[in-house]
Amino acid sequence: MRRSGGRAVGRSVTQREAIVARSPCPISAGRRQPWDSSGATSDKLHVTCIPARLSILTRPLNGRAACHYCGQCNRGCTVNANFTSTNVLIAPGLATGKLTLVTSAMAREVTVDKTGRATGVAYVDKTTGTDRRVRAKVVVLAASALESARLLLNSKSSRFPNGLANSSGTVGRYITDTTGTDVAGFIPKMMDHVPHNHDGVGGMHLYMPWWLDNTKLDFPRGYHIEVWGGTRMPSYGFVGGIHRYPSGGGYGKQLKDDYRRYYGATIGFSGRGEMIPNDDSYCELDPRTVDQWGIPVLRFHWKWSDHEYRQVKHMQETFRALIAEMGGEVFSPLPTAEQGYGIAAGGTIIHELGGTRMGDDPKTSVLNRWCQAHDCRSLFVVDGGPFVSQADKNPTWTILALSMRTSEYIADQTRKGAL
Ligand SMILES: Cc1cc2nc3c(=O)[nH]c(=O)nc-3n(C[C@H](O)[C@H](O)[C@H](O)COP(=O)(O)OP(=O)(O)OC[C@H]3O[C@@H](n4cnc5c(N)ncnc54)[C@H](O)[C@@H]3O)c2cc1C
Ligand code: SF4
Numbered sequence: 415m416r417r418s419g420g421r422a423v424g425r426s427v428t429q430r431e432a433i434v435a436r437s438p439c440p441i442s443a444g445r446r447q448p449w450d451s452s453g454a455t456s457d458k459l460h461v462t463c464i465p466a467r468l469s470i471l472t473r474p475l476n477g478r479a480a481c482h483y484c485g486q487c488n489r490g491c492t493v494n495a496n497f498t499s500t501n502v503l504i505a506p507g508l509a510t511g512k513l514t515l516v517t518s519a520m521a522r523e524v525t526v527d528k529t530g531r532a533t534g535v536a537y538v539d540k541t542t543g544t545d546r547r548v549r550a551k552v553v554v555l556a557a558s559a560l561e562s563a564r565l566l567l568n569s570k571s572s573r574f575p576n577g578l579a580n581s582s583g584t585v586g587r588y589i590t591d592t593t594g595t596d597v598a599g600f601i602p603k604m605m606d607h608v609p610h611n612h613d614g615v616g617g618m619h620l621y622m623p624w625w626l627d628n629t630k631l632d633f634p635r636g637y638h639i640e641v642w643g644g645t646r647m648p649s650y651g652f653v654g655g656i657h658r659y660p661s662g663g664g665y666g667k668q669l670k671d672d673y674r675r676y677y678g679a680t681i682g683f684s685g686r687g688e689m690i691p692n693d694d695s696y697c698e699l700d701p702r703t704v705d706q707w708g709i710p711v712l713r714f715h716w717k718w719s720d721h722e723y724r725q726v727k728h729m730q731e732t733f734r735a736l737i738a739e740m741g742g743e744v745f746s747p748l749p750t751a752e753q754g755y756g757i758a759a760g761g762t763i764i765h766e767l768g769g770t771r772m773g774d775d776p777k778t779s780v781l782n783r784w785c786q787a788h789d790c791r792s793l794f795v796v797d798g799g800p801f802v803s804q805a806d807k808n809p810t811w812t813i814l815a816l817s818m819r820t821s822e823y824i825a826d827q828t829r830k831g832a833l
Contacts, residue, residue: 455739456622461639461732466621469497469811478502487616496616516548520707523569523578524553524793530573532793538707552792552824552833556817559798560589560697563769564712566780567699579770579780579787586698586712588691588771590804592763593637593718595726595749595756597733598682600659601742604643605679612644612678624806633724637687637806639733645678653677658745683736685729688806690721691768695760716760727755765809770799785820792833796820 456463470481470491479493487496494501507513518540525533525547534549555562563586569578577585624636652673657663659676689695694717699710730748737744749756773779776788785800787793796817798809805812827833 455736458739459732459735460625461622461736462625463620463622466618466640468615468617470615470617471495476506481615483615485613485615519546520709521557521565522707522709524555524565526569526571526573526578526790528573530790532578532787532790538709540707543707550792552794552828554794554796554820554824555799556796559766559769559801560712562795562797562799563589563697564699564710566770567712568710574789579789579793581789582777582779584771584778585780586769587693587696588802589695589697589714589766589768590689590691590801591760591767592765592804592806592808593687593689593722593726593729594685594758594763595729596682596684597730597737597744597746597756598680599734599737599740599742599744600676601679601681601737601740602660603741604681605675607645607678609645609674613646618642631724631728633721633728634690635688635721635725635806637685637725637729639729640684640686641681642684643678643681648677653680655745681737681740681742683729683733685726685733686763686765686806686808687722687725687729689804690719691771691803692717692719697769714761718754718757718760722757723751723755726757727751730755765798765804767798767801767804767809770795771802772800773802784823785816786823794820794824 470487471478473480477494479495481491481495482493486492490498491501504513504515508515516537520538520540522536522538522545525536527533532550532553534547535553536545536547538544539546555565557565566579566585567577570576571578574580576583579585618640620641622639622641624638626636628634628636653659653676656669656672656676659672659679661668661672663669664672694715697712697714700713701710703711703713705711734744734748770780772781772783772785774783779788779802781787781795781800785794785796787795796813798813800816801809801812824833
């Protein structure tokens with residue numbers, strides 16, 4: 415394993431490390447846990463480990479209550495401590511009386527006038543199957559990265575024969591997904607613990623941000639690590655594959671006892687890394703296939719480069735070293751180069767970005783820095799489409815931040831009469 419580039423937590427002056435120093439991780443800070451009597455596992459390997467950031471309030475805000483740790487996040491948070499766009503963004507918008515929602519509407523294309531200005535959206539009313547239109551001074555697409563590219567490619571006119579905002583030919587191009595691979599292992603020290611409620615708030619609790627120096631590695635950029643395990647309320651299929659544990663499975667009372675002993679004695683690590691955009695990963699309209707509304711669908715082309723394969727190999731080696739350091743056994747052998755070191759297929763991690771990338775040069779990008787189409791000033795895209803790269807962070811907070819920045823720009827430009 416490569417660990418020469420790593421540094422111990424909290425010993426420099428960077429802001430991130432200051433946060434880390436204030437927020438020690440149960441594994442890395444050496445707090446004694448029932449399952450980690452040795453402690454300091456990730457510290458020993460110089461892997462930074464911090465509490466995970468979640469979109470959950472710890473203090474009341476704008477009529478939303480603070481989290482009361484009921485552990486029901488996946489069912490929808492009744493007090494709105496947990497962020498959802500429906501409850502936290504759309505509901506207050508509706509309350510202003512200035513927002514009209516048109517539901518069961520399948521957008522087909524963005525309409526334009528003779529001057530090339532976007533004038534609205536043509537859509538299918540899915541309840542009746544009829545074609546409808548809505549007019550607009552400004553059109554903002556937020557259909558998710560690939561669907562916005564699809565809408566633009568389907569918005570063909572005599573002025574825009576290759577699709578709207580596509581004079582550069584880059585609509586649908588340079589799409590990315592997060593790289594990903596997982597390793598899980600059995601940690602004997604975590605067996606036979608006293609059962610207690612591990613539910614907590616939904617989502618992950620530990621996070622390992624990128625911690626290494628790329629100049630000492632054979633791939634650019636980096637990845638973060640998500641940690642899983644624990645003893646939440648078991649659901650069907652829990653401890654699947656119990657034959658992999660020391661007693662090898664069984665029947666009756668022995669099997670039930672083993673489930674109790676082994677449940678919670680598993681730890682897993684998921685790597686989530688940056689993919690570098692490339693010419694061979696793109697989507698285009700499928701010339702033969704349409705959806706149920708007769709709208710052409712996308713077809714995809716995908717290629718991982720050596721950057722991604724090397725990065726995922728590094729993930730595999732790191733996770734295996736962490737499990738070994740905890741005195742555990744990994745469930746599966748290291749995937750071979752022929753198996754892509756276990757890299758998840760493109761699209762699997764569901765962080766699709768790009769397809770309408772931003773940039774200063776209209777010849778090589780679809781949108782400007784404000785997510786406004788170079789070819790059409792009254793058209794904006796505010797989903798993951800404008801991203802020029804993947805970064806190793808899960809994308810949604812950045813999508814939200816960019817969309818709010820674009821909203822402020824639209825309001826400002828409207829006030830100035832520039833739109
Ligand atoms: C299972 C899962 C887990 C994820 N976990 C995380 C995570 O932990 N962290 C993270 O940062 N990201 C995560 N993501 C990614 C995250 O969900 C997306 O990045 C985010 O939702 C993108 O936001 P968006 O508004 O661009 O698109 P969306 O949330 O997909 O919203 C697009 C909307 O447009 C509508 N729409 C699409 N096409 C049309 C059309 N033709 N006409 C009319 N309406 C249309 C859709 O119905 C939808 O309501 C996850 C994704 C999945 C699927
Ligand atoms: S635990 Fe989840 S569902 Fe319960 S209050 Fe907190 S955010 Fe809401």
